[in-house]
Structures are given as C-alpha cells and as structure tokens.
Amino acid sequence: MLSKTIESALNKQIRIEAESSQVYLAMAVWAEIKGLEGISNFMYDQSDEEREHMLKLVKFVNERGGHAQVSELNAPNVSFDSFKQMFEKLLEHEIFVSESINELVHISLQEKDYATHNFLQWYVAEQIEEEATARTILDKINMIGDDKGGLYLFDRDIQQLTVVSSAAPDTGV
Ligand SMILES: [Fe+2]
Ligand SMILES: [Fe+2]
Numbered sequence: 745m746l747s748k749t750i751e752s753a754l755n756k757q758i759r760i761e762a763e764s765s766q767v768y769l770a771m772a773v774w775a776e777i778k779g780l781e782g783i784s785n786f787m788y789d790q791s792d793e794e795r796e797h798m799l800k801l802v803k804f805v806n807e808r809g810g811h812a813q814v815s816e817l818n819a820p821n822v823s824f825d826s827f828k829q830m831f832e833k834l835l836e837h838e839i840f841v842s843e844s845i846n847e848l849v850h851i852s853l854q855e856k857d858y859a860t861h862n863f864l865q866w867y868v869a870e871q872i873e874e875e876a877t878a879r880t881i882l883d884k885i886n887m888i889g890d891d892k893g894g895l896y897l898f899d900r901d902i903q904q905l906t907v908v909s910s911a912a913p914d915t916g917v
Contacts, residue, residue, distance in 0.1 A: 745808065745809045746805065746808045746809060746810040746857070746860070747855050747857065749851065749855055750810075750851065750852060750855050750857050750860055751805060751810040751811070753847075753848050753851045753852075754801055754804070754805050754810070754812075754848070754860070755805065755810075755812065755813040755815075756844075757801055757844060757845070757848055758798055758801045758802055758805070758812055758813060758814075758815075759813070759815050759817065760841060760844055761794050761795075761797040761798035761801060761841075762794075762795075762798045762814075762815075762817055763817050763818055763820070764794040764797070764837065764841060765791045765792075765794035765795045765798065766791075766817055766819075766820045767794075767820040767821070767833075767837055768787050768788075768790040768791035768794060768834075769787070769788070769791040769820070770820040770821060770822045771787040771790075771824075771830055771833075771834065772784050772785075772786075772787035772788040772790075772791055773822070774822065774823055774824055774830065775787055775827075775830070778827075780827070780895070780899045781899065782898075782899035782900055782901070782902045782903055783827065783898075783899050783902055785903060786902045786903060786905075790834075797867070797870070800866075802814075804860075804863055808859070808860075821833065827885060827895065828882075828885050828886070831878070831881050831882050831885050832882065834878050834881070834882075835875070835878035835879060835882055838871065838874045838875045838878050839875060841871060841874075842871040842874075842875060845864065845867045845868060845871055846868075848864055848867075849861065849864050849868065852864060877905070880905065881902070881905065884898060885898070
C-alpha cells in the first residue's frame with residue numbers, strides 16, 4: 745500500500761511524463777511542417793516513449809492500491825526560433841525531469857518505501873540515457889551551425905542515433 749505522500753509524488757510524476765509526451769509531440773509537429781522528416785520521426789518516437797513512462801507509473805500506482813490521476817496538462821511550446829533552440833529545450837526538459845525523478849527517489853527513502861525506490865531505479869537509468877542522447881544531439885547541432893546541408897544530413901542520420909548508457913538495464917521497453 746502506498747502512503748499518501750508517495751501516491752501524490754508519483755501522481756505528480758505521472759503528470760510530468762504526460763506533459764513530456766505533449767512537449768515532444770509539439771516538437772514533432774513543428775519539425776514536420778518545417779520539412780525535416782527524420783527529426784520529426786525522432787520526436788514522435790520520443791513522445792510515444794514518454795507516454796510509456798507515464799503508463800508504467802499509472803500501472804504501478806494502481807497495482808499498489810493507489811489511484812493514478814489523469815489530470816489536466818500544461819500546454820507545451822508549439823514553435824521554436826531554430827532547431828538548435830528546439831534541441832536546447834529538449835535537453836533542458838530532460839534535466840528538469842531528472843531532477844524530478846531524483847526528488848521522487850529521495851521521498852521514497854524518507855518514506856522507507858523500498859518497493860517504490862526499487863521501481864524508480866528504472867527511471868534513474870532512463871534519465872541518464874535520455875540526457876546523454878539530448879547532449880549528443882545538441883553537440884552535433886552546434887557543429888552544424890547554420891549550414892543547411894549539414895542539417896539535411898543530420899535529419900537523415902538522427903534515426904540511427906542512440907546513446908546506450910552503461911547504467912541502463914535492458915528492460916526491453
Ligand atoms: Fe520520461
Ligand atoms: Fe524523457
């Protein structure tokens with residue numbers, strides 16, 4: 745059984761993951777209308793992944809006798825000055841999510857909820873991976889600068905870009 749403190753902290757994370765899915769959906773749409781299909785597909789995939797992160801939390805809360813909250817979401821940014829700015833926002837957002845996960849881990853220890861603590865380790869590893877991917881992309885975008893040809897090639901190659909963290913367990917998700 746979840747304590748009320750843990751339940752509400754997990755519900756807050758459910759909302760953050762749902763908002764993350766919307767943040768990346770908006771980026772996918774923006775990239776698509778700008779004609780960069782590779783970047784757009786990458787963002788659609790990211791959006792789907794965030795929904796998976798949310799669902800995993802929803803199931804966990806319900807399985808442990810809590811009530812997962814499906815709540816109203818903040819609207820995401822829908823347009824960007826440049827691809828560079830969009831990828832900066834992606835990294836910023838992932839750092840924000842990592843901080844939120846860290847706080848959740850902290851609360852689980854305070855509450856002596858070791859089952860939740862164990863469950864959250866997957867998210868800790870996932871965030872290392874997601875931040876690393878965002879940083880790798882941003883490094884590449886910074887190298888490309890304003891070069892249209894570079895962006896064209898990057899758009900073609902982004903699908904192959906996966907950063908596998910040694911800390912991430914292979915969960916098949
Ligand atoms: Fe996530
Ligand atoms: Fe993420």
